[in-house]
Amino acid sequence: MTAPFAYLDHAATTPLRAEALEAMLPFLTEHFGNPSGSHAVSRRARAAVDQARVTVAAALGCDAGEVVFTGSGTEADNLALAGVVGRRGGSVVCTAVEHHAVLHAARACAGRVVGVRPDGVVDLDRLALALDDGVSVVSVMLANNEVGTIQPLAEVAAVVRERAPGAALHTDAVQAFAWLDVAASAAPADLVAVSAHKFGGPKGVGALVVRSGTEVAPVLHGGGQERDRRSGTHNVAGIVGMAAAMAATVDARAATVERVGALRDRLADGLLASVPGAVETGDRSTRVAGSCHLRFPGIESEALLVLLDDAGLCASAGSACASGAMEPSHVLAAMGVPRHEALSSLRLSLGATTTDDDIDLALGIVPAAVARLRGSPRVA
Ligand code: PLP
Numbered sequence: 001m002t003a004p005f006a007y008l009d010h011a012a013t014t015p016l017r018a019e020a021l022e023a024m025l026p027f028l029t030e031h032f033g034n035p036s037g038s039h040a041v042s043r044r045a046r047a048a049v050d051q052a053r054v055t056v057a058a059a060l061g062c063d064a065g066e067v068v069f070t071g072s073g074t075e076a077d078n079l080a081l082a083g084v085v086g087r088r089g090g091s092v093v094c095t096a097v098e099h100h101a102v103l104h105a106a107r108a109c110a111g112r113v114v115g116v117r118p119d120g121v122v123d124l125d126r127l128a129l130a131l132d133d134g135v136s137v138v139s140v141m142l143a144n145n146e147v148g149t150i151q152p153l154a155e156v157a158a159v160v161r162e163r164a165p166g167a168a169l170h171t172d173a174v175q176a177f178a179w180l181d182v183a184a185s186a187a188p189a190d191l192v193a194v195s196a197h198k199f200g201g202p203k204g205v206g207a208l209v210v211r212s213g214t215e216v217a218p219v220l221h222g223g224g225q226e227r228d229r230r231s232g233t234h235n236v237a238g239i240v241g242m243a244a245a246m247a248a249t250v251d252a253r254a255a256t257v258e259r260v261g262a263l264r265d266r267l268a269d270g271l272l273a274s275v276p277g278a279v280e281t282g283d284r285s286t287r288v289a290g291s292c293h294l295r296f297p298g299i300e301s302e303a304l305l306v307l308l309d310d311a312g313l314c315a316s317a318g319s320a321c322a323s324g325a326m327e328p329s330h331v332l333a334a335m336g337v338p339r340h341e342a343l344s345s346l347r348l349s350l351g352a353t354t355t356d357d358d359i360d361l362a363l364g365i366v367p368a369a370v371a372r373l374r375g376s377p378r379v380a
Contacts, residue, residue: 017200061183066140073195083216090136148291157188205238
């Protein structure tokens with residue numbers, strides 16, 4: 001008998017959806033062609049990529065010709081920032097809570113970083129102050145990977161259009177697609193990045209929407225695939241799997257958000273009630289349905305994660321271990337969470353496959369682990 005086990009780390013990655021696996025298998029076996037060729041085997045692969053492009057475009061609310069397939073969400077973000085700067089020159093402005101795929105890409109383009117409010121939402125006044133005609137791309141994520149904060153993209157776009165009318169607006173929608181109608185929410189953006197493995201697709205494939213009128217210089221040079229915007233032989237099975245996962249996600253999204261949102265509330269409320277001193281990070285009303293982020297002052301997340309793992313709960317902390325010392329997450333620091341509290345945080349991220357049993361298990365395991373770390377035998 002295997003011990004009970006719960007996976008609450010869907011923001012890190014999600015299990016492959018059955019629809020994605022089924023769609024991919026023929027392209028890992030008999031339909032192995034290179035879609036750039038001209039013979040029958042190649043044409044079969046190209047037809048699949050073309051069909052996937054139509055599906056992805058529908059899910060993202062753009063034309064098929066505006067979809068650029070990439071090797072990851074990281075690559076999509078890098079192509080957006082470096083691609084626009086490579087084409088137009090100028091500089092990058094992004095928020096302080098972006099994923100490192102954006103923050104580090106922005107740094108490589110001499111970017112400026114704009115702060116957020118304590119709830120994690122971008123400070124629009126500070127954004128306005130950071131913008132001028134020298135800015136060629138502004139990057140504001142749709143949903144945050146650590147605390148799940150949803151950014152008000154329409155308001156961001158209004159500020160960008162007024163203060164830096166020549167700038168392209170990029171949004172990292174990698175964590176958003178599972179929960180939000182990205183076609184609508186990201187409509188104000190000129191560039192939209194997604195990653196398949198965050199919504200039941202395979203790892204190592206993503207897409208960047210490049211709306212017509214926005215041009216990106218390629219980051220990868222070579223055979224000129226993706227209309228010269230991203231060279232490299234297409235990952236046919238990956239692209240087909242991403243499209244299948246997208247279609248399945250869109251079909252089930254409303255029901256998933258409602259069901260998982262209720263599970264998340266039960267989990268967060270349950271832990272806040274059973275762990276003395278527990279604090280919820282940010283504001284639940286501006287957060288995607290799968291995201292639960294708590295702090296347990298007095299304990300270290302690193303030690304907590306080990307106990308949780310031993311007890312069968314897969315979770316994450318969102319802190320990075322740099323040169324042997326735990327560093328608080330840049331997201332929590334930007335939100336003004338004190339360092340010692342940031343180092344006591346726990347990210348529990350739910351997904352489409354999360355069940356009531358997973359939540360029951362977590363509600364048993366987490367309070368016991370915190371109590372053990374605090375040295376008391378029982379939690380109130
Ligand atoms: N952007 C965000 C918000 C993410 O959460 C991640 C992955 O965690 C990425 C970008 C990078 O995506 P990928 O893992 O496909 O490189």
